[in-house]
Amino acid sequence: MTIDLHASVTTRIEQALEAFFAHHASAAAANGPEFADLWWLTAEHARGGKLLRPRLFLDTAEAFGASADKTAVDGLAASLELLHYAFLLHDDVLDGDVVRRHRPNLIGRVRDLHAEPSSAAALHWGTSSAVLMGDLLLSAVVLRCGRLALPADARGRILDLLEEAITETVAGELLDVGLADGAVPAAFETVMRMSAMKTATYSFALPLRLAGALAQVGASADRALARAGRDLGFAYQVQDDLLSMVGSSAAHGKDAVSDLREGKETVLVSFLRTTPQWDEVADAVGDPAIGQAEADRVRRAIEASGAREFAQDLVADRLREVVRTVDGSALPESVRRVVTACAQRIDGRTA
Template sequence: MTAHQAVAEDLVDRVIEEYFERRIERAERLGPPAAALWRRAAASARGGKRLRPRLVLLAHDALGGSDSGAAAVAAAAFEVLHSALLLHDDVLDGDLVRRGRPNLAGEFATDALVDGVGTPEATAWGSASGLLAGDLLLSGVHALIARIDSPARAELSELVDDAVFLTAVGEHADVGFSLGVMPAEAGGIRRMMEQKTAAYSFAAPLRAGAVLAGADRESADALWRIGTSLGLLYQLRDDVLGVFGAEACTGKSAMGDLREGKRTLLVAFAEAEPAWLEVAHLFGRRSLANHDAERLRAALVSCGAVASVEALIAEQLAQVERDIAASGLPESLRGELGGIARMCVERDA
């Protein structure tokens, strides 16, 4: 990381911290519960890879952008958006842990249990708190974008709206696949991955940086396409880590996707295979035991599903690298995007 990049990322962190400080101060005047909600929302936004802000800044700087303040605010907005969507995702999945520690819903549920509230009520309290905190942060994303003093502000606002629109469509499909109310064929799962993850995590941040830099439409469109491909690559690896990853690295249990019955390409490739059919009754079992989870993992390996996904990851990486090389983007940006593509494949968290 260059000194300039370090300064820019520090500025993003300051924007985020200032955003939460002001909200916490305001919430404190409304009483302890409101303050606790905002403090925990702020805590949920700390840490992580800061990937989305990095993509905004990368595109902005490489394409000749000069408004570092506006870029920092836009980058912060995408990180707050990420935090909002993670809060909602945890509620939808019924997860109480995130990044190896109790998430916001888990903390509120634990407080209620300690106070003697019954388990169903405590769980509902945690879920409601996670949902409302996510709502507040979604509103905050638009408040941050509104602060940007740039002719690009209206386009940025539309870009964020499009990203949230696509993410909601993808999340809805993801839940539908897991519950069995929507047919989970490979093409639909791939579209869901592009909508749920790629749009807001890669395509929109890269395009936002280009928009703020005043880049031409061709460059902005190329970054959206490349970002979508990077997001798919990232999610493919994420789905493998969700079943085979080490919890110490990922911060999430490798049991969650199996217990939830999460319909990924890994499962789609396995479904017609005899080895998977023998254990398929265990998939989606909320009380799934460790030894049964190992049976599911072994079946995914033995039936060739893992090998098929790894082959798809290699194919996707090669395609992304070809698209980056042919994009006409500045050489420095192409190099950075190539490094991000390899990171998506090689990461263990």
């Protein structure tokens, strides 16, 4: 049957997520109250996202006129959000963050429930909980996709795409950590590759290609979706770095100096390294004790060096490439409109 999107897309995704967490939290009670409580806390903290990935998938599937079981399609959409949240959990552990979306993240919440919330043991309890829950969610996503009520060839294709996305994302995160820790040389080309890998495949290329898999598109259409998705993701990641570095923390909900404290090797920082302004702020980037005054000093250097303008131009170039890719493809006009609209939304995010 044709996928029906007359009901609210957001409601459908949220209902699928609620059903997933309710099932697992109830089943977890058999393994003790601590485990069940962790599932309920995770359900609480997984709410409130923009649902960008599942919405892009459902919009594209509708545009293709793909035919599939509605429960399977909604389950696949929810799995994209679960995959995203699993990566966020691991990302918060890697970055040492305890705040997300203007409130304590899962690490911070579990820590605060400890008998001695200010202790190192409490933080370790929160961090360990996030690692373990991230692992559980990743395995749940793969298992759910393997059980979808879809033809075997479509299900196999979905699992192949999922494996590719998880692998590339982990490789990108490894580069991200390696660059920040000095284990990987901070070559500009490496930073560009990392910026694409850590977000683009699972956030944009995967939703687009999963919709194509349901529609049973050919190799040429799949390549166009992959290329457009990776360019969308690269633009989104560079723009996210811009928002984190020079945007308002009240708007993006992250620690205003988190990236600087961790020494994140973003496109902005990589460009800044090539300018005279770098010597003025090199001591502040990666300083675990960096304060607001030092962070403001780095932001002024980013502005003065032209790094912000360079990053903005990169975003604009990639978004133009997205439009060129889909306009030059054999993708249906309805699908091209979905991809172009996604590029326009990214273009509309401001720092």
